[in-house]
Each structure stands twice: as structure tokens, then as C-alpha cells.
Amino acid sequence: MKDRYIAITGATAGIGRATSLELARRGARLTLFCRNREKASKLSRDITTVGGAEPAIIHMDMADLGSVRRAAETFLANHKRLDVLLNNAGVVNTTRKVTADGYEETFAVNHFAPFLLTGLLLPVLLRSEGARIVNVSSAAHAFVKDMGYDDMQAERKYGTFHEYGRSKLANILFTRRLARDLHGRGVTVNCLHPGAVSTSLGTQNSGLLSRVLPLLLKPFFLTPEQGAKTSIYLCCSDAVAGVSGQYFVKCKQRQPKIWAQDDEAADKLWDYTERCLGFRYPL
């Protein structure tokens, strides 16, 4: 990883934080796309403490597509190279929330934002030899068999697991379609399930259950450092150089659910997303 340029979302907590510290320890030069400057500064100090280079910090709120665009512009203005883009940030909401752009937040943060960020950074990835895109998905894609285009904004019915599962299915379909489009262009894209990991995911929700459940589950869950292993593997390992469009669990290639292997569904989601964002991929 020495002097490889890696940009990561959601580095300020949980799996992303553990991943960043390890990548920095291995010599990577990091850019942290974060919404919370204080947490980012604390992480920056911790990265230098483990011997890593001071990371670049770019403000980005993924619940605001304008913020994603500005963050990408800042990156492109300051960097000529990007070897790995790690789309790690994610959110789980127990009640329906709407973003600055008027979209249901789980889908907007977990799918729209990384779709847009990746598209905006694609030119610099294409210029960097052997670049990789890594998308953190989840086994929760199993909860939802199809996108459900008749209620994409969850206005009629909101279900925590349904909305989270739908966004994580979108991560896999996005990975498949992008891998097809990038075939022969020198950039790979893969996705992963990190395992069940004890992090702050979902703890921003109010209600006793969302506060108590993580504590009850903690002994059965992986630590963030254990949960970071597959992300680190996909960012770094020579074993996956040239592998693209795949889903990994415990650093092994696995088949996601059959509905996550549906290329027609991937194409439909791609067109839907480009329409919603008013953004055409530079391919």
C-alpha cells in the first residue's frame, strides 16, 4: 500500500475507522470524505500516531447531493491520482427521514451518494493504473427481492430492514453493472459483506431498543478491526487484482442472492439512479 492513494467514506466510525487506520499503517495516503470535522480531526491524529501520513480531509454530507458534488470537485482540484475508492459509509434508520434533496435518507446515503461520488471520481480512477472501487454492501440484501419501484421513497410503507436491505441490494447491482461498463478499462469494482460487526450503525436512532440491542449483541459480533478485514483485502490484495463485479464475504468470493445477480435489474436501477440524480456516467 506504500504511497497508494485511497479515498474512503464513513471513516470516522466503526468499520471505516478500523479500515483507515490499518491502510494508513500500511503506508497508504488517505483522503477522508467526512461530515463531522471533529471526528475527522481525531482520526487524523490517530492515523499519525500509528505512523501513517496525515490524511486529507474533505467535508461531505452524503445526505446532500450538492455536498457530494462539491467534495468530488475539491478532490479533483487537488489530486491527479486515485488508486482506490472505498465506498464504506452507511446508515440505518428506524423511522423515515428525508434528505436535503427530498429523497428517503437510507437509499440516498447508501446508494445515491456513492453512485454519484464514484461517477464524479471515475475520470481520475481511469487515469490511475490498476485502480479499484470497493463498495461495502451487506448480507441484508437478502431482505429485499426486488427494488419495488412503485414505492422507492417508502412513502406508503416504511420498514427499517426493508429500506436498509433495498439500499444494500442496490450496492451489489451497482457493482455488477459498473464492472460490466468498466470491463477492459483497467479499473475493477467489487463489493462485500463485512460480517455482523459491533459498530455505531443504527445507534443514532431514538428508542430503547436501538440503544440496548447493540450492547446485548456486542459479545456475538465481530470487532470493527475484524469487520475491516474484507475491505482491506479488496483494497490491497494482489489476489484480487483483475477480479471485478464480485461479492466477497470473509475475504472469499461468494454468490449473493440470485436476485442480486440479475443484470436486467442492475440496468433498470442504473437508469433510475441516473434519472433521479440528473447525472450521466462519464463512460
Ligand SMILES: NC(=O)c1ccc[n+]([C@@H]2O[C@H](COP(=O)([O-])OP(=O)(O)OC[C@H]3O[C@@H](n4cnc5c(N)ncnc54)[C@H](OP(=O)(O)O)[C@@H]3O)[C@@H](O)[C@H]2O)c1
Ligand atoms: N456493522 C455491521 O454489522 C454491518 C454489517 C453489514 C454491512 N455493514 C456496512 O458497513 C458500512 C460501515 O458501517 P458501520 O457498521 O461501520 O457503521 P457506523 O459505525 O455507524 O459508521 C458509519 C459511517 O458512515 C458515516 N455516515 C453516515 N451517514 C453519513 C452521511 N450522511 N454523510 C457522511 N457520512 C455518513 C458515519 O459518519 P459519522 O461518524 O459522522 O456518523 C460513519 O463514519 C456500512 O455501509 C454498513 O451498511 C455493516
